Amino acid sequence: MKQSDSNELIDKVYVNYFNALLSGQRQACLAIVEELMGHGVPLKSIYLSLFERSMYAVGELWESNSISVAVEHIATAITENAMNLLHPMIFASEHSGRKAVISCVANEYHQIGGKMVADIFELHGWDGYFLGANTPVKDLLHLVGEKKPDVVCFSLTLISNLGVLLDHVDTLSCRFPKMPIIVGGQAFVGGETAFVPPSSSVQLVVSLDALENFIDQNS
Numbered sequence: 001m002k003q004s005d006s007n008e009l010i011d012k013v014y015v016n017y018f019n020a021l022l023s024g025q026r027q028a029c030l031a032i033v034e035e036l037m038g039h040g041v042p043l044k045s046i047y048l049s050l051f052e053r054s055m056y057a058v059g060e061l062w063e064s065n066s067i068s069v070a071v072e073h074i075a076t077a078i079t080e081n082a083m084n085l086l087h088p089m090i091f092a093s094e095h096s097g098r099k100a101v102i103s104c105v106a107n108e109y110h111q112i113g114g115k116m117v118a119d120i121f122e123l124h125g126w127d128g129y130f131l132g133a134n135t136p137v138k139d140l141l142h143l144v145g146e147k148k149p150d151v152v153c154f155s156l157t158l159i160s161n162l163g164v165l166l167d168h169v170d171t172l173s174c175r176f177p178k179m180p181i182i183v184g185g186q187a188f189v190g191g192e193t194a195f196v197p198p199s200s201s202v203q204l205v206v207s208l209d210a211l212e213n214f215i216d217q218n219s
């Protein structure tokens with residue numbers, strides 16, 4: 001399906017989806033996602049044009065105190081739930097044995113973007129081990145030693161966590177000197193965070209499109 005067609009289909013349902021999300025109607029949200037899947041809308045379009053777009057909008061309403069924390073929490077839970085609906089698409093592709101470990105740093109509780117990254121790896125036939133929010137670095141090191149991935153990705157939302165990220169990258173690089181590391185996430189969008197990769201094995205990849213380029217080049 002052409003991207004313009006999928007965006008058109010999503011645009012048609014977006015307002016209904018967003019209203020259902022804000023009023024906590026999980027069933028209605030899931031039905032809309034199922035409808036889009038039924039039309040063959042690709043996973044990445046649903047992730048970006050429905051889930052990311054609506055959660056960014058939730059963030060704006062939350063920031064301006066137009067909705068409560070409770071409403072934001074329900075919207076987050078519904079979004080995480082809806083992402084699981086797409087699992088049959090994600091795991092349908094043949095797996096190549098390539099592996100990626102994806103994690104949020106300690107004190108980073110925003111995990112939806114990182115989960116999307118893990119799902120994109122799976123969609124392209126990699127095993128995407130997603131560690132979720134607030135992962136202590138010692139546990140990350142342990143898992144990396146066990147799984148021996150081809151790449152480790154960090155997702156960062158809060159600029160205030162940049163120091164923690166740099167510490168994690170440093171610790172990981174000391175223990176696994178040749179391990180390719182990708183950092184990405186909202187903290188780096190718009191050039192707000194000056195990130196200078198500390199070594200040639202570390203790179204900044206902020207979008208799912210750029211991630212797909214990385215996967216293509218390394219598959």
Ligand code: B12
Binds near residue numbers: 062154
């Ligand atoms: C849900 C949410 C929460 C939830 C998160 C729960 C969860 N399960 O994830 C909770 C309640 C925990 C939370 C807490 C806080 N939050 Co909050 N949160 C949000 C909200 C509304 C949505 C986040 C989200 O899911 N976005 C959708 C995903 C898909 O977007 P994404 O993360 O950007 O990911 C995309 C890309 O960045 C990329 N990507 C992400 N990671 C990576 C990694 C790689 C390697 C690659 C290639 C790509 C990539 O891929 C994704 C698809 O494009 C945002 C609003 C927003 N603008 O996002 C605020 C927001 C991020 N939160 C904010 C704030 C301030 C906080 C708190 C500090 C609030 C507080 N006072 O307590 C705390 C901090 C907690 C912590 N220590 O982490 C601010 C951040 C402002 C800033 N710029 O620093 C925002 C922007 C809200 C706002 N407008 O003010 N939050």
